[in-house]
Amino acid sequence: MSESIVRALKCRECGQEYPIEPTHVCEFCFGPLEVAYDYHKLEGKFTRELIESRPQTMWRYKELLPIDGEPTVGAQNGFTPLVRAKRLEKVLGVKELYIKNDSVCYPTLSFKDRVVSVALSKAVEFGFTTVACASTGNLAGSVAANAAAAGLESYVFIPHDLEQGKVLGAGIFGTNIIGIKGKYDDVNRLCSEVAGKYGWAFVNVNVRPFYAEGSKSLAYEVMEQLGWKAPKHVVVPMASGSLCTKVDKAIKEFIKLGLIEDNGTAVYGAQATGCSPIAKSVKDGTDMIHPVHADTIAKSLAIGNPADGYYANRVINESGGWAEDISDEEVVAAMKLLAETEGIFAETAGGVTLGCAMKMIESGKLPRDESIVLCITGNGLKTQEAIVDAITKPRIINASLKEFDLLAEADGVADA
């Protein structure tokens, strides 16, 4: 690996810089820390040709990810398909629509594999042997799987009432799985205390600045897959709000490095109405995020007190985007539409993203004649409860041609 261009951890609020350590809060102003880079060191070195010559994983952009050496965890992670959604374009009446399909992200079928492989590789560099997280489900599965593959001990903390696919999709990896009676925000609060007491790398607490950078890889891939171009509009599901900010950061980095032209990309946020503190702030024209008690089937987005809400709000406003929220019924309808038109089975959060995009297309917030990318971040097999009652059940017959003929007749099917 070429020399790391990571300069420091830098406070997002006061700009104070810190050495590269497992820490996440500014000692002066309590602002969140973020990884800062010396981009000029890449001048003329980090080219499209170099990137294209590398294996198709998220690590083809490794100069912009905050680890020192080669990745020791998740070296094969990332690089998911960008799908031109021709059939969905027709239904929605838009000209150029793409699905960034992280519902098949390697290895645990959500974009969390991106952040986890950075966080755990960094944790190994720091010398940690136990890793942990507070999770709404996808993160737990990703930490558990990637830790297992790397031979790290892990603890994952989740709300006690998650979907079976999320619980099983973590437990199968032999992790220590702790269910907390309460909402994600309670889980998160407890984890901050646990992280302070036990010597563990909590991916989204003490190593959060490194962890969060992994999300940028999703946007890097989109830009490369579009032929080294940023989309005009990108719609992002919001839980903590972090993904919004990292998509924006990734685009700005590629512009700064001369890899793409500035396309004036606008970032849009999507939430379920039952947990929409960030969307509400955008729609109310304020940057104050009022915490809520989450109540939605989109459990992976159910963060009532979003850590990066303020920054997501700012990115949305500064980029000229918007935010929207939809009902749980609309979430299910959008999941079905995505599956029926594009063959993509997304989790509830994917329904939120598509459903909110539809609402913003209808209202004119998203123009019909410019390129739109929808970020689909998790797989529907993990949230089966949300749609099992909404799917047409199999019609059951005996293994008899006569019985099938009757059924075919009812469907209006003609013989050959």
Added chain:
Amino acid sequence: MSESIVRALKCRECGQEYPIEPTHVCEFCFGPLEVAYDYHKLEGKFTRELIESRPQTMWRYKELLPIDGEPTVGAQNGFTPLVRAKRLEKVLGVKELYIKNDSVCYPTLSFKDRVVSVALSKAVEFGFTTVACASTGNLAGSVAANAAAAGLESYVFIPHDLEQGKVLGAGIFGTNIIGIKGKYDDVNRLCSEVAGKYGWAFVNVNVRPFYAEGSKSLAYEVMEQLGWKAPKHVVVPMASGSLCTKVDKAIKEFIKLGLIEDNGTAVYGAQATGCSPIAKSVKDGTDMIHPVHADTIAKSLAIGNPADGYYANRVINESGGWAEDISDEEVVAAMKLLAETEGIFAETAGGVTLGCAMKMIESGKLPRDESIVLCITGNGLKTQEAIVDAITKPRIINASLKEFDLLAEADGVADA
């Protein structure tokens, strides 16, 4: 696309050749038809460099897949990771072990996406607008998803008692899903009748010769990913037995085309004891396959009367391989071991493959000091029922550091 090198459909038994049509049985001897190629047409043209220059999908080997033009269905399918299983090697006491991880195959998380994209692309070339299949689950999901994305009508036929993830993982795509009271073999029998009567492309009936060729892409990828080399040993799960024969065919094709050296690859078959007609024939030293009534949690392999059993048996014997079968308890244990060591959550069939490999390593049938590839063909999120009771449940506590401290103490965890 370069000129197709497909010559004809050829009877596996009597060698009679037929034009390229949606047909699958020899009119003279009732033997199964297979796609035959004029390999000499590729001489000097189909090189490692050409293949490596193409996008990472199964279609980088398109000259060896039986469609005429570019794929119209599933153009982004395939190309899954080959994982060096270092941690599993230690547990098993072997020197060089790889997992071909089709549990993350694009788009529906099983190797069936490979066969379906070939079958449906060919069906479109033939002019079909409705596609169908008889399935143990994975195929139904793949046909439904790929048909949806391509705008084709679909009917999928499954045993009525499949896992929820398999049923939902097909139903979500808006397919016509028919549950048959009976086993897969009853479903299959009915589908042969339906295929004869309705003018549909049944992927594993009338277009089966084309469909089956898609499996070769799994082995092509393995050989490229090993650095243009065939493994010494490859372990394959067996339902119909088709995958065994196509892995063998793919290796022979690459040798014939000069892309790899002949490494004397041996092919091994894996089945669950509750449905092991092919394994039994190998172990009994006969090539007669006696149909059985399937009874196993490995439902995706539960084909009691396997269409390609005879040919799988022959490949195993001629290549110097072996076959084995394991109990359902061993299937579950192997699923857990694979997850805990390599972070891979495979479906029951994956447990069958690993568990049988372990048994063959113990018995000396698989040598410990030569390269072994395990083919993992489906995702565990679709067969949750099989392991939900075998996974450690989350420990539930309040969001209290004190309560967590007690739990950590019980785990023997020290403070930082």
